[in-house]
Amino acid sequence: MPSPDDQPQRAILHVDMDAFYAAVEQRDDPQLRGLPVIVGGTGRRGVVATASYEARRFGVGSAMPTAQARERCPDGIFLPPRMARYAEVSAQIFCIFREFSPEVEGLSLDEAFIDVSASRKLLGTPMAMAQALKEKIRQRCQLACTVGVASNKLLAKLASGLGKPDGIRQITADQASAVIAVLPIQQLWTVGERTAERLQAAGIHRIGDLQQASATTLHRLLGPRGESLRRLALGLDERPVVVDREEKSIGAEETFERDLSSLDQALTMLMRLTEKAAARLRASDHLAAVVQLKLRKPPFVTQTRQRQLKPPLADTALLYACARELLETWWAAQRRPALRLLGVSFELVGAQTQQADLFGAKPTSLSLEDQINARFGQGGLVHARGLPAKFGPKG
Ligand code: TTP
Ligand code: MG
Helix, strand or coil: CCCCHCCCCCCCEEEEECHHHHHHHHHCCCHHCCCCEEEEEECCCCCEEEEEEHHHHCCCCCCCHHHHHHHHHCCCCEECCCCCHHHHHHHHHHHHHHHCCEEEEEECCCCCEEECCHHHHCCCCHHHHHHHHHHHHHHHCCEEEEEEEECHHHHHHHHHHHCCCCCCEECCCCCCCHHHCCCCCCCCCCCHHHHHHHHHCCCCCCCHHHHHHHHHHHHHHHCCCHHHHHHHCCCCCCCCCCCCCCCCCCEEEEEEEEECCHHHHHHHHHHHHHHHHHHHHHCCEEEEEEEEEEEEECCCEEEEEEEEEEEECCCCCHHHHHHHHHHHHHHHCCCCCCEEEEEEEEEEEEEECCCCCCCCCCCCCHHHHHHHHHHHHCCCCCCHHHHHCCCCCCC
């Protein structure tokens, strides 16, 4: 088998929308253009999802508590996220990505790798494609993005980071190790917080320090991973662009203004979340193979509990029964049980294969419950458990 080095160089684009949620808000409401717009949780414990570049000048950024963002940017315009709208715009930009190649790997709503190696004959150089892609997104969606251009995913992503905002940045293979040497090690793919701490303790702060470190040092610090990290530091990365897998999980979660401290409250919330997630599960024509709970207790400890479902299913009552058992077991094991956040999610398997329609009739994936909810809005028909205590059953 020829080594990757013998193969013709690949051409990979990494596209990332600029200040995505905030940019969509500014596009939809022209009065917001040019203003510091901050999208995120607006409640007491809200966290910033993103800030427009105007707001970033005040030091506001993703993951910052909203309260702190208000202090830094008192004249900011604070908006709650409109996820459905961002998902819609995301679908539009992904359609544009696929005009350049079918090899698109989405990383989030606003970010993807595109392997355009085979498109060069038809569409020109990778730089020309990056230019055309930006132009199409600007014309059709009135949004700005940044494109990184390189011969692998690692460099393409670092390139887009360097080109932000509203830019195109190419890192060629021969410039690679010099260009990325100055970047902090945290920007290198696979370097998380713990690895970074270990490396920093040994005086390795920048990617350049990693390039210089001896194989023995890296092996001592990171074991066999040391060598693969050194290759990444040199800008070498053979990972293929993996065309989008299907959605793997569906869920719903909520952060509470005040911690939930009674089991009854928690179960009511659990029913509501299960109902929401189960409706989405059935609409997507999938069954749940695993139920997972996400439990965050004060101050900020997040745990998960899960159970496999055999056979996989999509019935709200059965999913709730399973989720309820998980919650009750968790609750009983806590010294002072309280929840700051509760989430329920399902790992998916395709439904069609599981529910073959023997008679050739068009299968309807929506239960009566979902059809009523689709017709009258979510919440038209809910299980009594999910209603406020006044309406719901006891226990
Ligand atoms: P990013 O691409 O990381 O950020 P961005 O698009 O807002 O800004 P830029 O790329 O120009 O730096 O994330 C995309 C969206 O994901 C962002 O608009 C909001 C959301 N998001 C969160 O909700 N929480 C986070 O902590 C981050 C980083 C992003
Ligand atoms: Mg972005």
